[in-house]
Amino acid sequence: MDRIIIRGGNRLTGRLPISGAKNAALTLMPCALLTDEPLTLRNLPRLADVDGFGHLLNQLGASTSIEGTRPEDFGRVMTIRAGKLTSTEAPYDIVRKMRASILVLGPVLARAGEARVSLPGGCAIGNRPIDLHLKALEAIGAELEMAAGYVRATAPGGRLAGGRYRFPIVSVGATENVVMAAVLAKGPSRIENAAREPEIVDLCRCLVAMGARIEGIGTETLEIEGVERLHGATYAVMPDRIEAGSYACAAAITGGSLELTNVSADDMGTTLAALTEAGVKVEARANSVLVSADGPLKPITLTTAPFPGFATDMQAQFMAMLCKADGASMLTETIFENRYMHVPELARMGADITVSGRTAVVRGVDKLVGAPVMATDLRASMSLILAGLAAEGETQVSRIYHLDRGYERLEEKLSAVGADIQRLGDG
Ligand SMILES: CC(=O)N[C@H]1[C@@H](OP(=O)(O)OP(=O)(O)OC[C@H]2O[C@@H](n3ccc(=O)[nH]c3=O)[C@H](O)[C@@H]2O)O[C@H](CO)[C@@H](O)[C@@H]1O
């Protein structure tokens, strides 16, 4: 198993290109299932999850082809052709490796009138049930049956009716699933308390480019007028705001200065505001963000919340950064019940963090020290990389397959801006 070795202490400086967003890619790819015409996605990141999702689409009968980009380029172009679905089933073996596989449920059901998808089960960061996906689909006309670890959904008469659903809590994935299903329904749908994450806006824009009729994009109420059929389109995946935020923390924790290119500062409002509050200099430019830190970092208080609140996917990286702040910070995780798995690993590197329920108090320390640590989930892994970049001596991060799910060529990007980081095989 691969490991990452970091010798910490280098200030990071230079330009760092940001890839297309994992969480947008994983909801744009299943849109291809909604039409018999090709969907071409540009700016797709090279990530294990994107490859995994490609395999799932192949399993359903869609072909995927990568065109025109050289291996050294960032941003791939993939054309997905789902002329005919040859299967309507997402099997356990694929779904267990990638929770986002549940996002084929809505589109396959809408296109084929039936779908059978394995229940994803829990994961390191929490339980992550799919009850809201199912309730929302039911509200727009799906009939559901659970058996042998699978959910089987059918649309009576072959087509969903459309309907109204108000989410009791905000769910990104459930909003995506119901929107993808509702665009091909017979009648209109109204989705209230919908997630407003930029990735949902990206999804809706792609669907509109394919001929869908959606009003209220970017708000908590989405009104969808179902259409008979969608057509193909070419669409560019939005920049990864979480990857960009992670590297912004890397600039901050190393006292460096990074220009993050191909990003949209508008999607990163709360992250950039939190960095500014922590004493980091942030300058938003047309297509990039300049992040630099020269003085000590200031302690801050943060609570995760659905967009436009502070993203849970940034919590672990901020925690690592705040280990170097001048005082005590307070972080509260409200989205996932078990998203502090990085705390004991950071403690091995000299961090002073106390967790009580959903709240963590992070007391800044004079120095972090390199140590062997183990990655437990995607963002937790990134927090260990960040701590390693600032630590004295060598940090070895194992189980880095988590990182490969969400950070495209991490070592290459960080080395190019001055980090001493390498990947070793066999660990
Ligand atoms: C591939 C992808 O885009 N993943 C993101 C997506 O995950 P995901 O779509 O799984 O997250 P949700 O927004 O659905 O989860 C929010 C909360 O709702 C709960 N819930 C969700 C669905 C459901 O049916 N029932 C239920 O109780 C979850 O357990 C969690 O406590 O949004 C999360 C919250 O911003 C991010 O951390 C993930 O990176």
Ligand SMILES: C=C(OP(=O)(O)O)C(=O)O
């Ligand atoms: C939790 C995350 O992803 P996923 O929902 O794919 O597990 C994440 O991107 O931080």
